[in-house]
Structures are given as structure tokens and as C-alpha cells.
Amino acid sequence: MPATSPPKRACDQCHAVKEKCRRISDSAPCERCSRLGQECQTIRSPAKTGRKPRAAEKISYSLPVAQSSNCSGTSLQLSKAILANSPTPYNAGLSSNQTIFADLDEWEKHFLNFMKDVLAPSPLDKFLVGPSFHEAHHTSFVQNLIQPIPELRNASVACAAVLFSDRFAEHTNKTMDIGHKRAALAVSSLRCFQISNEKDLTTMLILSVAMITFAMHVTDGQPYLIAQYTLSIIKSQYQSLINFQSPMMDLFMCLVSTETFECLLRSKTPAWRLDTSQRGNVIDRYLGLSYPLFPLFFDICEAADQLRNCKINQRDGIFVRLMETKAAVDQWYPSPEADFLVRLSRDEVVTIMTQARILRLAGLLIIHRLRYPFGQHDDEAQRLSRDMISEFNTVLRITERSVPCTSLAYLAACFEAFGDDRRKTALAQIPSVITFSKQAQIKTARLLKSMWDLRDCQTQFYWFELGEYF
Structure with missing residues (x-):
């Protein structure tokens, strides 16, 4: 049998988009990479022959x-x-x-x-x-x-x-x-x-x-x-x-808010505590004037993480620091520039100020549930919850738009919902309040139902224990 040369393989770029890889010679870059100014190389591992198992077809984004x-x-x-x-x-x-x-x-x-x-x-x-x-x-x-x-x-x-x-x-x-x-x-x-x-x-x-x-x-x-x-x-x-400049910092704060909101739910410490004072009073395209809250949200996450991992007799010291954070959140208020009302429309002003109030109330409610388990001191939790739902309803009525970056706040508020009517209303409002994606709406509904099932069992647990139940 005459010796056979190995089959030619497409470069990585052509292989990725399933295009024909044409070369003048084996050592020359292909026509497509030359035209697009891309690096032409073939460094991927050779694919195994035969049909791929079904499990290999699923793509993971982790x-x-x-x-x-x-x-x-x-x-x-x-x-x-x-x-x-x-x-x-x-x-x-x-x-x-x-x-x-x-x-x-x-x-x-x-x-x-x-x-x-x-x-x-x-x-x-x-x-x-x-x-x-x-x-x-x-x-x-x-x-x-x-x-x-x-x-x-x-x-x-x-x-x-x-x-x-x-x-x-x-x-x-x-x-x-x-x-x-x-x-x-x-x-x-x-x-x-x-x-x-x-x-x-x-x-x-x-x-x-x-x-x-x-x-x-x-x-x-x-x-x-x-x-x-x-x-x-x-x-x-x-x-x-x-x-x-502000546009890139807006993207950076998008990363920070994504991690921070999930850390608040998971009671984990975020990657780092930001010094947001250096941004001045700029308006973030996603977070409006609420980004100065994120150092305080970091402190809440850190306290929740410590409570989740400490012994019961070690909680008092953490609660003291948590109350200091509560005082800072309670006193915080957005500080727009002097021309804030002139530069923006009425609906934008309403959205930005409502977003700040909702996120501030969410921080206070989470702190309350880190200090007191669900089922205890419910009156204060109910007050904060009603105030948050009222803010959501007001902005929907005035602007007919949802408030960005408030999905976790809506979850925290609706965790306190009792009675079939209030819970049905909370589920019915999800498509109006959470418009980021259908998957976000599905996740919110699923978490609310799980939380209500837990509360109906009259189980008392803290916010930092949510991960054990979900």
C-alpha cells in the first residue's frame, strides 16, 4: 500500500464558522484569514471520528x-x-x-x-x-x-x-x-x-x-x-x-451589580469593595444614581457570609457591625447634580429616583432578615415590603416602564407576601416588573414559590440560610 499523507485540516477561524478553508500552499495563510486580517493557525485538537455522543452536544457557559x-x-x-x-x-x-x-x-x-x-x-x-x-x-x-x-x-x-x-x-x-x-x-x-x-x-x-x-x-x-x-x-x-470615562465605568458597574445582587441572595462576599466616591455625581446608564450603595451592599454581603459560617456565640459582634451598615444605608440618599431635573425627562427622573429608593429599602429589608429570622419581627419586614411594592406600582403607573436592576429587590419584597391574593398579584406583576428576560421572570417565579412553601411550613430561618433551602 502506498503511504498516504494526513488529510488537510481547516484553520481554526474557518473551522469555527464552517467555511471552506482555501490555501495556496500548506504553509500559507488561507484566503479568508488573509482577507479579514485574522491570524491563520490550526492549534485545536483533532476531532475524534464517528458520531458524537448526545452528552457532548450540550454547551456549558460556566x-x-x-x-x-x-x-x-x-x-x-x-x-x-x-x-x-x-x-x-x-x-x-x-x-x-x-x-x-x-x-x-x-x-x-x-x-x-x-x-x-x-x-x-x-x-x-x-x-x-x-x-x-x-x-x-x-x-x-x-x-x-x-x-x-x-x-x-x-x-x-x-x-x-x-x-x-x-x-x-x-x-x-x-x-x-x-x-x-x-x-x-x-x-x-x-x-x-x-x-x-x-x-x-x-x-x-x-x-x-x-x-x-x-x-x-x-x-x-x-x-x-x-x-x-x-x-x-x-x-x-x-x-x-x-x-x-463614564460609558466604560457603566459596563464595569454592570459586572459589579450582577455579582453583588447574586452575592446578596447567596450570602457570599463579592470580589472587592469599591470606592464609588471617585465617580462624582454622574448618572449610570443602568444604575442611575444608585451605584454609591454598592460599597454598603458589599458590607451586607460580607456580614451575611460571616453569619453563614460562624458559630451562634460569634454572631453578636457581626450584628454590631451590621447595625452600623444599616445606619449608613438608612441615611443614604442620592445626590444628583444641579441640572438633574433640566437634563432629563420627567419619566427618567421618576425612574432614577425610584430605583434608588427601592434598592435602599431592599438593603434595609435584607439587613432586617439577617438580624431576625423569617417569622419573627414580621411587622417591620411587612412595612418595608409594602413600601417597596408601592414604589414599583407608582413607577409603572407614571412611566409604564419597569425599573432596571431591581429584580432582587422585588424578590425580597415578595418573600414577605402572605395570603393567596397578595401572592397571586406578586406573580401576575412579574412580567411588568422584571422585563430583562423571560428566563429572569421564570427564575423569579420559581424562587418566590419555593420561598412561600417554606414559610407556609412555619419554618423559621434567617436570610443567610436561604442557600440551604433553595
Whole structure:
């Protein structure tokens, strides 16, 4: 038998998007990588022959993940119904530019047009405290697309796919397939990303926030782990971070809030305590004027973590520090700049101030339940809960919009709900109060029902013991 040469393998870039890898010679870069200015290399492990087991088909978004993943913009035929109702491209020249969009298929281009266009409200707007931040938010999204950075392109397409799926449920299977594959490559890139300068730090912030957005829209997403991982990596870059302009700091606070809210629920200590005083009185596009609360939220998380792990006779000292934190939260009030009422619309002012009041009340309620178990001192908890629900109802009535970043606060308030009528109302309001994603709504309903079952059993337990029951 004559000796046979090993079969040629596609480079990693062409393999990732399932494109034909054409080379002049074995040592030369392929045509596609040369055209797009990408590094042409083949370093992935050879795939095993034969059919893959079904278990291997499931993609995990937990960190760490495999260093390389099979990802693609799978070629799918566009539905005529979608095309007929699709938004007009926000920039026909950009949309049709083959140099920029050569690696995207028609479905993926359609997602991106849907994200940045004439639909009102845009899918991106639900994250913002008001429309004044609309243009800057959309501009940053487009800039991520047109930069020759594959990690950002994959993350942007993944986000666009899940947002499209949330709006058009009839196309969930097709769009989620594309989104999951793009997200797998983006998360793998995040895991391997190295920071050597401020540009790399910016890229990692954008990439991480994009993947948190994706993870919050899928059943098997892990936004907490992604935020925790990223914050641990960039912790050494704090001096560079504090010099960033507001848009990048907004992304950073998105990571901080994602981790902090989950740590409040889990009674764990976040990655680090921030000095938010250096930001001044700027308005965060996601957190409005509430970001100065996060050092105090860190203190609450730290106390809860200590209570969760200490002996009963060690609690008094922790309670003393916790009461000091309570006094600071109780006295805190947002401090907007003098032109706050002039620069923003009435609805934006209402949303931002209501968000601050809700998060402040949530901090007080969690502190109360760290000090007293559910079933004891319920009167004070009921008062805080009613005040929070009243704030939610008021902002919905005035603005007809939900308040961003208040899902945990709504959970804490509704944990105190007694009686079938009040609980039915709490569940019925979830789609109006929590608009971030359908998965967030499902998670909230599930946690509320579990909590109410526990309380109906007349079991007395502290907030820091929730993890043992859920």
C-alpha cells in the first residue's frame, strides 16, 4: 500500500464558522484569514471520528470552559414572514459591507439590524434607566460590531440572537442554535483573554457584559460566574479603571451589580469593595444614581457570609457591625447634580429616583432578615415590603416602564407576601416588573414559590440560610 499523507485540516477561524478553508500552499495563510486580517493557525485538537455522543452536544457557559469550541453562524434560510416584517437596516452601507460582515450569515445580519433600528422600543433600551442614554448605548453596540475583534463580534451576535428570540418566540429554535454556538466561542475567548493595556481591559469589559447579557437570557447561563471571573481578573487593573470615562465605568458597574445582587441572595462576599466616591455625581446608564450603595451592599454581603459560617456565640459582634451598615444605608440618599431635573425627562427622573429608593429599602429589608429570622419581627419586614411594592406600582403607573436592576429587590419584597391574593398579584406583576428576560421572570417565579412553601411550613430561618433551602 502506498503511504498516504494526513488529510488537510481547516484553520481554526474557518473551522469555527464552517467555511471552506482555501490555501495556496500548506504553509500559507488561507484566503479568508488573509482577507479579514485574522491570524491563520490550526492549534485545536483533532476531532475524534464517528458520531458524537448526545452528552457532548450540550454547551456549558460556566467558567472555565474548553479553550476551543465548534461555533458558527450556521447557514439558515430566512423566513419570508420575518423578512416581510423585518426593520429597515439602520445603515444600508454598513449592513451590506462584505468586508465587515463576511463571516455572518443572513440570519445573523438580520439579528443585528433588529438590534439597532426603528423598532420602538429597541431591545437594547430595556437595560437603560431612560431614553437619554439610547444613542450612546446603541453607538457602542455598533462600534463593537465594526471593530476587527472576533471576540466582540461573536458576543454581539450571541446577544442579538437571544434578544431576537425573546421577541419572536416562533423562531426560538433556529435563533438560539446560532446564539449558543457564537456564545460558546465568545466565552472561550473570555476565559483565555489576556490584559496587557487599557484597550485589552476595555475589550474584556465589553465581552464580559455581553456574555452576562446572553447568559441571563438562556436556561443554562451562568451570569454570576462570568461576572465573578471577570472581576477577579481585572481587580489588579483598578487604577486604570478609575480613569475610564463614564460609558466604560457603566459596563464595569454592570459586572459589579450582577455579582453583588447574586452575592446578596447567596450570602457570599463579592470580589472587592469599591470606592464609588471617585465617580462624582454622574448618572449610570443602568444604575442611575444608585451605584454609591454598592460599597454598603458589599458590607451586607460580607456580614451575611460571616453569619453563614460562624458559630451562634460569634454572631453578636457581626450584628454590631451590621447595625452600623444599616445606619449608613438608612441615611443614604442620592445626590444628583444641579441640572438633574433640566437634563432629563420627567419619566427618567421618576425612574432614577425610584430605583434608588427601592434598592435602599431592599438593603434595609435584607439587613432586617439577617438580624431576625423569617417569622419573627414580621411587622417591620411587612412595612418595608409594602413600601417597596408601592414604589414599583407608582413607577409603572407614571412611566409604564419597569425599573432596571431591581429584580432582587422585588424578590425580597415578595418573600414577605402572605395570603393567596397578595401572592397571586406578586406573580401576575412579574412580567411588568422584571422585563430583562423571560428566563429572569421564570427564575423569579420559581424562587418566590419555593420561598412561600417554606414559610407556609412555619419554618423559621434567617436570610443567610436561604442557600440551604433553595
